[in-house]
Amino acid sequence: MNKLIEKLKKEHLLTREELIELLKDDSINEELYKAADEVRDKTLGNEVHLRGLIEFTNICKRNCMYCGLRRDNKIIKRYRLTEEEILDFAEKAVSYGYRTLVLQGGEDPYFTVERLVPLIKKIKALGVAITLSIGERSLEEYKAFKEAGADRFLLRIETTDKELYEKLDPGMSHENRKQCLRDLRTAGYEVGSGALVGLPGQTIESLADDLLYFKELDADMLGIGPFIPNEETPLKDCKTGDFHLALKMMALIRLLLPDINIPATTAMETLDKNGRTIALQCGANVVMPNVTEGEYRALYKLYPGKICIGDTPAHCRGCVTGKIRAINRVVSDGYGFRDNGSGPKKRDENGKRVE
Ligand code: SF4
Numbered sequence: 001m002n003k004l005i006e007k008l009k010k011e012h013l014l015t016r017e018e019l020i021e022l023l024k025d026d027s028i029n030e031e032l033y034k035a036a037d038e039v040r041d042k043t044l045g046n047e048v049h050l051r052g053l054i055e056f057t058n059i060c061k062r063n064c065m066y067c068g069l070r071r072d073n074k075i076i077k078r079y080r081l082t083e084e085e086i087l088d089f090a091e092k093a094v095s096y097g098y099r100t101l102v103l104q105g106g107e108d109p110y111f112t113v114e115r116l117v118p119l120i121k122k123i124k125a126l127g128v129a130i131t132l133s134i135g136e137r138s139l140e141e142y143k144a145f146k147e148a149g150a151d152r153f154l155l156r157i158e159t160t161d162k163e164l165y166e167k168l169d170p171g172m173s174h175e176n177r178k179q180c181l182r183d184l185r186t187a188g189y190e191v192g193s194g195a196l197v198g199l200p201g202q203t204i205e206s207l208a209d210d211l212l213y214f215k216e217l218d219a220d221m222l223g224i225g226p227f228i229p230n231e232e233t234p235l236k237d238c239k240t241g242d243f244h245l246a247l248k249m250m251a252l253i254r255l256l257l258p259d260i261n262i263p264a265t266t267a268m269e270t271l272d273k274n275g276r277t278i279a280l281q282c283g284a285n286v287v288m289p290n291v292t293e294g295e296y297r298a299l300y301k302l303y304p305g306k307i308c309i310g311d312t313p314a315h316c317r318g319c320v321t322g323k324i325r326a327i328n329r330v331v332s333d334g335y336g337f338r339d340n341g342s343g344p345k346k347r348d349e350n351g352k353r354v355e
Helices: 003-011 016-024 026-044 083-095 113-124 139-148 162-168 174-186 204-217 243-256 266-271 275-280 313-326
Strands: 047-057 100-105 129-133 152-154 190-197 221-226
Touching: 003 016, 003 026, 003 243, 016 026, 016 204, 016 243, 026 243, 047 083, 047 313, 083 100, 083 113, 083 313, 100 113, 100 152, 113 129, 113 139, 139 174, 152 221, 162 174, 174 190, 190 204, 190 243, 204 243, 221 243, 221 266, 243 266, 243 275, 266 275, 275 313
Parallel strands: 047 100, 100 129, 129 152, 152 190, 190 221
Antiparallel strands: none
16 A cells, blocks of 8 residues: 555544645555545444535525625525524425525625524524534624524635735735634534635645644544536636546545545535545545535526536436445434534634543
8 A cells, every 4th residue: 555545544543745635646546545435434434424515505605705695796696594494494395304404695795694693593493403604704603503502514725825815815814714613613513624625726735734723633534625617707717627636636535534524525516526536435425415405506606517507406316326326325313413423523712522
């Protein structure tokens, strides 16, 4: 076995130079994927956690260059679900057996604490774990959502290259992004982050920095998405991210952080028709089927070629379950917290997990 992969499998840590060496060497890909799959199996077993995704608003005040929801995109038809619609989708998702619901949206100022807190409480009363993916907020807001019943929060760093981040996310501060991730920890969430792979101007060196940042953050969930240029954004003519580089990042994350939750992302399946199945066999243990209904699925267009936009939530549930069973894995009936317990693990004042 490649010495670095062997070391990573045993120690779950490599230096920046060693990570760069693995990221640059494509001759080790199959070995790396196999090692990540073995570590996933040994640490977490064969369960796959399903998270039902409700895309509740495609309105966003930000202007990220790579994203179809950016505010300067005047072509996209905007929508904002009503509380009744969100609750209806949530109830249906629970009836399909989902134990976690993810509320995802652009940074939509309409959804204030006053509006979101009662909604979170009503969804929580359905007996599910709740993940929020609603962008940058203040510590007070994060605390209010947590108190209302939210358990997890996804906030991708996208890239740890500060200069690149601030160029691609105009008006946003990389330092504030990192502060938000610290605040989420302070507020007691299971913290999810992640990166886009293949952004124009991104280097292999910066991908290695992303990996070390995730390790230092001790993130509880990490999602990797290949960059897919959207024709309604300024990056429309840029090159699509490499599927295998994204897969390698995901496999390396599994080896660095053996017990965390890693989704097989839909963006992977946009680039390869078996993308999510492949990802599940290279370290991933989570799938996030869409439980939003109707035309909203197509309107939440972060990138083109998004899969399953014409399907119903019932169809997606069956399809994903079939894919999971076909590779001899099982759908978990638990909440899928990092520690397999009933909630986020306690942390000390430095963010380190305590027994
Ligand atoms: S990436 Fe997020 S914050 Fe940026 S424009 Fe898209 S939805 Fe808004």
